[in-house]
Every structure is written in C-alpha cells, then in structure tokens.
Amino acid sequence: MLSLVKGHLDTNAIFSLWQQKVQELNFGALSIFVGIVRAEDSKEFSAKESNMEESNQVSALSFEIYEPLLAKWFESWQQRAKKDGAMLFMAHSIGKVKVGQSSYMSGITSSQRKIALSLYSEFVEDFKANAPIWKYDIVGNQKIYAKSRSKPIAHSGLLG
Amino acid sequence: MVKVEFLGPMSEFESISVNASNLQELKEILSQKPDMQKWLSISAVAVNDCIVDDISFKLKSGDKVMLLPPVCGG
Numbered sequence: 001m002l003s004l005v006k007g008h009l010d011t012n013a014i015f016s017l018w019q020q021k022v023q024e025l026n027f028g029a030l031s032i033f034v035g036i037v038r039a040e041d042s043k044e045f046s047a048k049e050s051n052m053e054e055s056n057q058v059s060a061l062s063f064e065i066y067e068p069l070l071a072k073w074f075e076s077w078q079q080r081a082k083k084d085g086a087m088l089f090m091a092h093s094i095g096k097v098k099v100g101q102s103s104y105m106s107g108i109t110s111s112q113r114k115i116a117l118s119l120y121s122e123f124v125e126d127f128k129a130n131a132p133i134w135k136y137d138i139v140g141n142q143k144i145y146a147k148s149r150s151k152p153i154a155h156s157g158l159l160g
Numbered sequence: 161m162v163k164v165e166f167l168g169p170m171s172e173f174e175s176i177s178v179n180a181s182n183l184q185e186l187k188e189i190l191s192q193k194p195d196m197q198k199w200l201s202i203s204a205v206a207v208n209d210c211i212v213d214d215i216s217f218k219l220k221s222g223d224k225v226m227l228l229p230p231v232c233g234g
Contacts, residue, residue: 035234066167066228068209092233104234124234133233134168145169150230153204155213159187159227160201 002074003091004065008101015105018089022109025087029113031120035104037061037097042137044144058137060098061146066132073131077123086110086119090127096138130154162186164225170199183207183217186225204228 001021003014011034022030041056074090081088089107097103106124108116130153135146164186165175173196180186183205190196205212206226207219219225 063233064168064171066226069206069211069226069228072209127233129231131231131233132167132228133231134229135232136169146232147169147230150232152202152230153211153228155211156204156228156230157201158183158205158213158215159190159203160197 001087001089002071004067004070004094005091006094008097009091009093009103009105011102011105014091018107018109021087021089025109027087027109027111029111029116030107030109031113031116032105032107033120033124034102036102037099039099042139042144043148044137044146045139054140056139058099058139060096060138061103062096062136062138062143063093063103064134064136065092065094069132077126081108081119081123084110084115084119086115088123092133161221162219162223162225164190164227166199166227168229168231170203170227170229180219182219183212183215186219187215199227199229202230 015032019030037060040058042058045056078088087109091105093103108119108123110116129151135149136143137146161177162180163175163177166173178186178189180189190200206228207217208224
C-alpha cells in the first residue's frame, strides 16, 4: 500500500489505516518507521555562498517525486515481501514539509516479528538509494537541492 | 522523435524532442548542451519508465526518456 500525500503526513491517521489492514490480515507484527523533519543548518551551501550574517537554518524540506517509477519500485518490493509472507506500507510527502512534521512513514507487517524485522533494514536502504524522490532544503525564501545528501540511482552515469 | 525529460533539480532544463536511434546518439546530442555534462555523469536513464543500463539500447519514435539525478527520499 503506497500513499503519496501533498504536504506533511497525518501520522496518526496513516497508522490507524495500516493497523486496520493488519487486523484484517490477522498478522501479529507491525514494524513502523517515521521520518520527521528536524531543525538544522543546511549543509548545501558552499563556504563562498554562505552568508555568515544570516541564518542557514532549514525551516522545511520540499520533495519532488516521479510517481510512475516510484510505484514500480514499490510494487517490486511488495512482491518480494509477499513471497516472504509479509506486506509493505509506505507514505511519502510531496511538496513542502515544515520542521517537526513527518514526511515519510513505512511499515512492514507479517504474521510473526522475525520476517518483518529482517526485511526492514534492506527495504529502507534500497528506498534511500533508488526511490525516485528529490529533496530540497527551504532556507528563508530559497529552495536548495540536497545534493550532498543525495545518491545516484543504480546504473547512473550511462550518458556521462 | 524521442521525447527527453529532466527530473528533480534537472528540471531547470526544458524537455526536448530529438532524433536519436539509440542512447549513444542521445548521449552525443545531450553532451553538446551547456551545463548538462555535470549532470550526465551522475544521472540514471529511464526509457518508458524502465531504468536502462545499456548504452546501445535502441530508441524508437514516441519513446519517452527520463533523466534522473541523485535521489534522497525520506
């Protein structure tokens, strides 16, 4: 189950929905990860660009998603989880999400805890490496691509 | 004609339609665009929403090519 939401995630509502699905499946384990935007200085300014007199503090993040490819990526993981007797949930924000709000939730459910917990780390790592989502820091009225935190997708550089 | 679109921070480049019969030819066309080279070396390529890893991959008229720069979800 993949949900893409404009703006921040209503984590309570999403959790309730997922929990209901777990109850329907009669599964006994649900492992949840929630990502929350935190206040920090943006690392995306070079020393030259950085204005020492003004704050570089991030007030929000902004996200762009290429949905057709994300849906395919998620579906291939869902099929893999299904083979192991598990099911995946994921929700992600599109657009601006302020400090303190949630932009990402994922969940893995299975009949017993071992499968859910063992799939978890690999799923989140692959999400970070290959999900077609682009992040920007919002600092003042600037929107800056989070280049230093971004990773090239598998098979990048083919046209380089 | 093949339509080429640029995603995420590459969307500063407008989408274009080009005549290219494979990805090698597309590479040669894109390499000539100013400021594009720094992105080409770090971006992935999708043809009709599938990531491709073969530079000789054949293109046909109506194909949709996407360039995907480095990602950071979550």
